[in-house]
Amino acid sequence: MRNCFRFALLLAGIFVFMANCLQAQEIRANVTVVANQVQGVDRKVFTTLQTALREFLNNRHWTDDAFTPAERIECNFLLNITGAIGENMYKASLTIQATRPVFNSSYVTSLLNTQDNNVAFRYVEFQQLEFSDTRVVGNDPMASNLTAIMAYYVNIILGLDYDSFSPRGGDAYFKKALNIVNNAPDGKDISGWKAYEGNRNRYWLQDNLLNAKFLNFHDVMYQYHRNGLDVMYEDVNRGRASIMNCLNLLYAIHQDIPNSMLMQTFYSAKADELQKIFSKAMPQEKMRAAELLAQMDVPNAQKYQQMK
Structure with missing residues (x-):
């Protein structure tokens, strides 16, 4: 009887372990907080903030889907605090990077590599970092601004990742980013959420991602990754041909809306990769890719131009 009980406990433990694995969070984020330019503040505050941000990003469920630990999206967040703007209030830049594995290889491709220079927030050591999709602004706009920005970029990353695996797979997460923009904190030191504040900010990135004029961009994200990179292990030429077709789709967008933020963001992530992909192409294909x-x-x- 005792052995049966122990066996039942063992089975229960296995099921709990498997359930935890299947419900693993979606993001595996490395967070770094740098505050070398800030004077007169105990450095422990920024160490505590770094730990709090890492837990905020990694311990929260951002989707309703089940991710295994191996499926978690690798990303880096570098918060460079450049100065104090009041008591417990800071201005900073945020660099965000995210990658995606390529099928049948050890190679990872960049999904996002961007910098946000409009970060302002309030942080008191050990304060709880809170965020709610239904109440983005929270009780203190300056305190809520940091978590709103982080949540915004998590949803952008999720959207790009889902787009790369299924046609229009990221729409739900781009709409969540839109919800954050529409309900973002507001205040004299807060910026980056509104259209009139510039043409390269959080507003314009999510606007482009949901704008019908950029519909082909989502086809590009899918074709580039699933029909391009993911097949190159088996057939380099077929994969490269799919990516060449993506360049033609992107060029059509460029002709209609030149110098958009979305295109700039795409090339910030893909420029080096595209150069490597087409540097080994046939001369005519290489020349056409370089031209576009x-x-x-x-x-x-x-x-x-060096590829020619």
Whole structure:
């Protein structure tokens, strides 16, 4: 009888372990807080903030789907605090990077590599970091702004990742990002959420992602990854041909809406990769890719021209 009881306990433990694995959080985030430019503040505050942000990102369920530990999305958040703007209030820049594994290889491709220079927030050591989809602003706009920004970028990352695995798979998460923008904290030191504050901010990124004029971008995300990178292990030429088709789709968007934030964000993540992909292509294909990329991604034009 005792042995049966022990066996039942063992089975229960296995089921709990498996359930925890299947319900693993979606994000595996490495968080770094740098505050070398801030004077007169106990450095422990920023160490505590770093730990709190890491727990906020990694311990929260952001979707209703079950992720195994191996499926968690690898990402980096670098919060560079550049100064104090009041008691327990800071201004900062945030660099966000996220990657996706490529099928049948050890290679990971960049989904997002961007920097947000409009970060302002209030943080008191050991304060709880809170966020709610239904009440983004919270009780203190400056305290809520940091978690709202973090949640916004998590949803952008999720949307891009889901888009890369299924057609229009990321829509639900881009809409969550829109909800955060529409209900974002407001205050004199808070910026980046409104259209009139510039043409390269959180407002415009989610606007582009949900704008019908950029519909083909979502086809690009799927084709580039599933029909391009994911098949290159078996057939390099077929994978490269799919990515070439993606460049044609992107060029159509570029002709309609040049210099959009979404296109800039895409090339910030993919420029080096695209150069490597087409550097080994046949001369005619390489020349065509270099020509298209140099027109669409002017900051990296010289890099592409070297492929010819």
